[in-house]
Amino acid sequence: MNKNDLRVIKTKNALFETLTNLMKEKTFEEIKVSDICNKALINRSTFYAHYSDKYELLADAIQNLKNSLISELKANNNISNTKEYYLNLISIFLNHIENKKDIYLSIMINNRNSIMIDIIYDVLDHDVNRRLKELEKKDTQKVPANILAKFYIGAVFNVALEFLKKDSPYTKEDILNYLDYLIPNNIDM
Amino acid sequence: MNKNDLRVIKTKNALFETLTNLMKEKTFEEIKVSDICNKALINRSTFYAHYSDKYELLADAIQNLKNSLISELKANNNISNTKEYYLNLISIFLNHIENKKDIYLSIMINNRNSIMIDIIYDVLDHDVNRRLKELEKKDTQKVPANILAKFYIGAVFNVALEFLKKDSPYTKEDILNYLDYLIPNNIDM
DNA sequence: TATTTAAACTACATTATGTCCTTTATCTTT
């Protein structure tokens, strides 16, 4: 199955889009393979030619989102100041979400944040650990570097999630201001 | 259906235990109602007399865990210092997990932390918000009180999760020491 | 335009679900 074949691309896109649309209405578990196929105007046998079940489709869709976030994060590579790095990380993250609001909202609604957290958290966590390795951060006397990272990634991510909530009163700029205030300047100590 | 009837209690317990055992082997999605019933030696029609599907069973099991954590957290009610409150919160949380290690490990394995996060996060978040209301915390000039709470609950929870990881090198005391160091003393400012 | 290959169509076997009814066993109550 040639993944560059236009027909393949079309069907996969149709499946992705239909899946995210259906997730606006119901839980992933309630969605049947036949539902997706009917709405996407794709034959069910074609579906099974690509994916062995709906979980594989979801995983593929999620991987796409992850990949695009990862590539956006590459812009954040050469920042030496840690606080600045975090603020930039979260700014990229918020932009990413804003641009794909439709998809992320579908995922959030009725899916209890879990998938959301899986998607994003993996990527952010991975990026922070990449940075840790690159800088060869030594552990402070008091706290190992990766624990320090866990602390701030958890904090920052959790605040950022407020932005995603339906009818959130906060703008992207609000969130960034709050974090600017909350993250200490001497975060590396 | 009388929930105090010994027969009811027995079957429900059997279902809970079997479900968590099966989750050591496979994803929740892969587990079929008939799998649970066979292993639990419960007739499938009996299952349906209690729950309309496996999701209801899982929800019930999760609610049990939440309830026990909630009741343990009541001990943390009358602490005025915020930092102390957080440290105590996480200490109770770590003990809770330690005592039910089997169940939580089953949940963690193959379920990508999601359920875990749903279970625990809800309860901790709820507790912090309860405290916020009780203290009638006023917003600081810079950051709303609930954002401040999000920041530290995310931080603290994420560090605590390290303790749950398989083969974690950290003891409960390590985690608490790290947090003691990372949480500022003047957290209310 | 010829060739390749993905998608559509059709049919089928299998599994899991959810419901219903009857019988049996167990718990509660007095």
Added chain:
DNA sequence: AAAGATAAAGGACATAATGTAGTTTAAATA
């Protein structure tokens, strides 16, 4: 301890969804 109540077991069935296979049709590639 016995009677009555009710939960569990057992069996049967209709339905829905899955996953697979083979053939035909349509679309993309080279």
